Amino acid sequence: MSKVGTLEELVDLVKPGMSISFGGFAHSLTPLAFVxxxxxxxxxxxxxxxxxxxxxxxxxxxxxxLRKIVFSNFMFEGFGLCRNFSRVIETGAVEFEDYSHFALASRFSAAGLGLPFATVRSLLGSDLAGSDDGVQRVRHVDFTSPFGDERVMLLPAASPDVVVIHGHRGDEHGNVQILGATAVIEEQARAGKTVIATVEQFVDSAEIRATPNHTVVPGLLVSHIAEVPYGAHPTGMFRLYDADYDHIRQYAEASRDPAAFAAYLADVTTGDHQDYLARLGVRRLLNLRVDPHFGYHLERTESGWRA
Amino acid sequence: MTATTEELMVFAASQEIRDGNTVFVGTGLPMLAAYLARATHAPDVSLLFESGIVDPNPTHLALGVGDFRLMHGATSVRGLHYVLGLLQKGSIDVGFLGAAEVDRHGNINSTIIGGTYRHPGKRLPGSGGANDIASSAKSTVIMCLHRPERLVDRVRYVTSPGFLGGNDEREQSGLRIGGPRMIITDLAVLRFHPVTRDAYISSIHPGVDPATVIARTGFPIEVPSDVARTPAPDDTTIQLLRGMDPGGVYLRGR
Known part of the structure; x- marks a missing residue:
């Protein structure tokens, strides 16, 4: 059975009520065409x-x-708060649970190892492990090691219904290669009940097998895959295209106000991904091209190349 | 040549790094402090970032830990769980932490401003790796602004544990190692009493009036009449530092 589909076919797999997790870190690697x-x-x-x-x-x-947000930290590096995220918590529009990065990544890791719980030192003594009206903010057990007396936190394994990742290259078997730092993608892909991948480019499987060190998620973990060029825009892909900082600035401004943000969303979701790219225009996409030595965008100025 | 307040803070932070240390660094002034340490007294320092980047040697200053500019010259690029796992193992000598609010026992709140946890006045980004660093680094250095609403008696919410309620409360909570070494503000350096774990003024920056420090601290604090002045970087060091941030991305005060 072929794993290859269109972006639209892959999105069909997500149903209301499901739990979901996405690849990405700051202004990189995020499957935003899918979003x-x-x-x-x-x-x-x-x-x-x-x-x-x-x-x-x-x-x-x-x-x-979103009905619920289970998370460790959302902010726009260099551009301040994620204002929509802050707003839905401040207005009580969503349920939420706070973890630390390592605690939540370890919940994925435990699920990926087929274990019922994760063991971490994080959260001990903090208000993340506090309670409201006698109810724990996050489910945990403060546990003393039976092999000594060291204290640790036990946290339930987390296995999202759907994990969506975006990679640099992939093949029809669902193998996904990523260049540069890999964020939490390994742990997410191992934890997910269904793993969906979009990639910048399909390549022949022989190319994957010739460069196996780049395969962050082997195809046996991935059930569906689509080729979606610029599928991370306005976030970037190391060595392919840089984050679109002009677009990020516009987004940050629009997100200050719900009405302005609704207009932004209406604009970026009109038509399909090809329409989105066409509206961005060739000039803009070419301006995101990276320097082959550094892997990010440099501008040429009178005094030389500038990051 | 006179160092700006930010340059003074970066220099003070860099002095906490010993040669051969492994340090956990975030965006902003700590990033510059680590680069400065490596360029001066600690050439063999190793830098870890929560984005999974191991010991980079960037040519261009990164805007954040996820910026591709930070990947250049790295010895290894991994994932978040890998580097935070090294942290939990005890591999980190010094971790740097920023703070929206910090209290006299070095506890940090980066979760809410005003209101309660469930009903915050303003919701902040949350822990990220900060709770992990505060829990598992062998020591931490906290950097924040010295304002009465920022440097408080007790934080509204403990995102990242310092010495909790003081004395041995941190150890009693199960955190056997670590804890804050110091708080570097824009006015002073605070350290912690070895028994009570109460913050005290260790030095104030050159030109700062002791009365300002007292007025801008949100809990009662003494400034001894013979208080030390925070050492300032020399001209060579200032020039070196300015060369690391030529665009004034983080060193804005000049």
């Missing part, structure tokens, strides 16, 4: 379990797609 399609379809009532995918979190929060 825009989710928003275009108005799929709601989702439980996001997210660690570093600030873009997915803020867009879905602003679109009203």
């Amino acid at each position: 825009r399609e989710l928003i275009r379809r108005d799929i709601r009532d989702l439980e996001l379990i997210g660690i570093a995918e600030a873009w997915a979190a803020d867009m879905l929060a602003g679109a009203g797609s």
Whole structure:
């Protein structure tokens, strides 16, 4: 059975009420073409379990797609708060649970190892492990090691219904290669009940087998895959295209106000991904090209090349 | 040449790094402090970032830990769980932490401003790796602004544990190692009493009036008449530092 589908076919797999997690870190690696399609379809009532995918979190929060947010930190590096995310918590529009990065990533890791719980030192003594009206903010057991007396936290394994990742290259068997730092993608892909991948480019499997060190997620973990060029825009892909900082600035400005943000969303979800890229225009996409030595965008000035 | 307040803070932070240390660094002034330490007294320092980047040697200043500019010259690029796992193992000598609000026992709140946890006045990004660093680094250095609403008696919410309620409360909570070494503000350096774990003024920055420090601290604090002045970087060091941030991305005060 072929794993290859279109972006639209892959999004069909996400149903209201599901728990979902996305690849990404800060302004990189985030499957945002997938997120825009989710928003275009108005799929709601989702439980996001997210660690570093600030873009997915803020867009879905602003679109009203989320029922619950289980997370460790969402912010736009260099651009301040994720305002839609902050707003839905401040207004009480969503349920939420706070973890630390390592605690939540370890919950994924435990699920990926087929274990019922994770063991961490984080959260001990903090208010993340506090309670409201006698109810624990996050389910945990403060546990003393039976092999000594060291204290640790036990946290339940987390296995999202759907994990969506975006990679640099992939093949028809679902193998996904990623260049540069890999965020939480390994742990997410191992934890997910269903793993969906979009990639910048399909390549022949022989190329994957010739460069296996780049395969962060082997195809045996991935059930569906689609080729979606610029599928991370406005976040970037190391060595392919840089984050679109002009677009990020516009987004940050629009997200200050719900009406302005609704207009932004209407704009970016009109038509399909090809329409989105066409509206961005060739000039803009060419301006995101990277320097082959550094892997990010440099501008040529009178005094030389500038980052 | 006179160092700006930010340059003074970066220099003070860099002095906490010993050669051969492994340090956990975030965006902003700590990033510059680590680069400065490596360029001066600690050439063999190793830098870890929560984005999974191991010991980079960037040519261009990164805007954040996820910025591709930070990947350049790294010895290894991994994932978040891998580097935070090294942290939990006890591999980190010094972790740097920023703070929206910090209290006299070095506890940090980066979760809410005003209101309660369930009904916050303003919701902040949350722990990220900060709770992990505060729990598992061998020591931490906290950097924040010295304002009465920022440097408080007790934080509204403990995102990242310092010495909790003081004395041995941190150890009693199960956190056997670590804890804050110091708080570097824009006015002073605070350290912690070895028994009570109460913050005290260790030095104030050159030119700062002791009365300002007292007025801008949100809990009663003494400034001894013979209080030390925070050492300032020399001209060579200032020039070196300015060369690391030529665009004034983080060193804005000049």
